[in-house]
Every structure is written in structure tokens, then in C-alpha cells.
Amino acid sequence: MTTIDDLPIRDDLRGRSPYGAPQLDVPVRLNTNENSYPLPEPVVEAIGKAVAAELRDLNRYPDRDAVALRADLAAYLGHGLTVDHVWAANGSNEIQQQLLQAFGGPGRTALGFAPAYSMHPLLALGSGTGWVAADRDADFGLTAADAVAQVRRHRPDVVFLCSPNNPTGTALDPAVVAAVLDETPGMVVVDEAYAEFARPGTVSALAVLPGHPRLVVTRTMSKAFGFAGGRLGYLAADPAVVAAVQLVRLPYHLSALTQAAARAALGRRDALLGTVTAIMEQRDRIVAELRARGHRVADSDANFVLFAVGGDQGAAWRTLLDAGVLVRDVGLPGWLRVTAGTPAETDAFLSAMEKLS
Secondary structure, three states: OOOHHHOOOOHHHOOOOOOOOOOOOOOEEOOOOOOOOOOOHHHHHHHHHHHHHHHOOOOOOOOOOOHHHHHHHHHHHOOOOOHHHEEEEOHHHHHHHHHHHHHOOOOOEEEEEEOOOOHHHHHHHHOOOEEEEEEOOOOOOOOHHHHHHHHHHHOOOEEEEEOOOOOOOOOOOHHHHHHHHHHOOOEEEEEOOOHHHOOOOOOOHHHHOOOOOOEEEEEEOOOOOOOHHHOOEEEEEOHHHHHHHOOOOOOOOOOHHHHHHHHHHHHOHHHHHHHHHHHHHHHHHHHHHHHHOOOOEOOOOOOEEEEEOOOOHHHHHHHHHHOOEEOEOOOOOOEEEEEOOOHHHHHHHHHHHHHHO
């Protein structure tokens, strides 16, 4: 049987594994940071009508630049942003891939502060961009001084900052973003996939955008909006950045159906975002309960919690799975990550955790 390595594949892809989280049929799935709440029926109906309205014209290409959708996204973000400041694609992964295609590539490097989102180095690999894994402190924090020192040492062309960070859940002080911008001549990408779940008082990097043409803030509708199956991510940046990613985007990359569904969801965002508070309550409940049981737990501004298991995280993951609860082994020795879902899912997770005692 032919294998990948039998093909004339690029040498730097040999022996690699694709990104993926287990998709297992278990009672409680809390491993991919999805929104556990299904879309409200009025939203389902609105999306259905919007998509149906596009069907007759599927013989035509969609709006190549998704102007109406970008205008809706700009209105949602606020901060004085307009359609010219926003770009949309199939998930924030594609947005970040386009950024690396435009600003990275062969002979250039990107840097991220590990542990962080595991797709960033894979996106760098796919675009031929070198990858530098910089460090966080023992508590997964990142100070402006530490970030600047590592950027100064490696001189990357693209810096990835995550706020809140995945898998730790920790949000960044805006001073870190500002300091990195001052130090690097390259692009700074702040991944804010979980921004809607941040605790009160957390400042978005959107506030830093004015006057910083090398700053990009990426967002997604997959998490807070419960639109993971719709695949819609976007960025906010200087209009010059939007012009740059248009050089590398595939023609008609966003289908008419995706654009229509996303616009309908945005038009009913109050109903969709109504689950955010409930999810935050479950997140905080998980943090408090695990700490009361003696577990080390990272502070979280996201819809998930990173917690220590006091030993082999692979064995702990299997114990929880055997109890019907699927969480995420992110490859961090001694730690696992659980998504905050419904109260019933939290009950099941906390009950399963008793088997680790």
C-alpha cells in the first residue's frame, strides 16, 4: 500500500501528522471548545431563509470580496472600524494562513509563545515560513519585558500573540501587544478567538489598532456565536493589510451560502451571544471546584479550563474517556483542557474527575 512518504512530497512534510482532535461518539464532548448550546430556533429559521434565497443564483459566483458581510462584521466590532478594515474567510485558520502567505514565506520566520494554539506552527510550515517557539513563564504568563527580549533575540517577520491564549485561557495585558509592536519591524497578529468570553475589564487589542498598521486582530464566529459548522473567521487591521491578503486569497473563497448564513447569524447576534454568560458561569464553576479539590488550574478568560492532573495526562485522559467524558490532551505534560459547556456537562465532567482522586 502506498504511503505519503512514497510520494514526492516536500521533505519538510515527511513524518508530519495533520492537525486534529479526536471526534469520538461519547456522551459528553468537551475537547474542541465548541459552544455546547444549539442555535435558537428563530436563528435557525433566519439562516435557513437567508441560505434559501441564494440557491437560485448558485450558477453565479459569490461576491468575491464579501463586502456586505465585512460591513456587518465591522459594525459588530465597533471601535470606529469600517468595511475597509475587515476581511473574512473560512475560519480564523484561513485568515492566519493568508497572513502568513502575504507576510511570511520562505526565508522568513514567525514566532509564537508556547504553549499556544497548535495550528500556528502548522500554518507556518504549510506556507514555507520558519517557526520559532518562544517561552512563557511557569504560570503560562507573558510579560512585556519577556516578550520583547525574545522578539529582539529572534527578529521574526510575524509574531503571534493569543489573547485569551489557547490552551491556557490567559488573556494578555495590552501593554504586551504595544511593547511587541514597538520592538518588531514585522507584523503582529493577535488571535482573539475567545475574546467574547473574557472576564470584565479585559481590554481587546482592537483598542490598540489606531496608528498601528502592522497590527492584526483575528476573530472567529465558531466559539461565542456557536457557528463552528459555518466556518467564518475574520480580521481587523489597517486597510493596507486587507489589500495585502487579497493578493493571496483564492478567488471566490467564501461561498454565497457561507456569506448569507453568517450575515443572518450576525443579524441575530443578541440571541446567539446569549449563551456566553452561561458558559462563563460554568467555566468559573469548573475553576473553583477543581481548585477546591486541590488541582492546579490556570486562570481562564476563555470558554475552557486548563488543569493539572498530577501525573500522566494521557492516562488521566483515558480515565475520563472511560467515564464518558472527552477532554483534550494538548500535549502539555501533566495537564488537560476541558471545554466549559452546559451545567449538565459540567456535572458529568466533575463527577468523572472524582475517578482521578
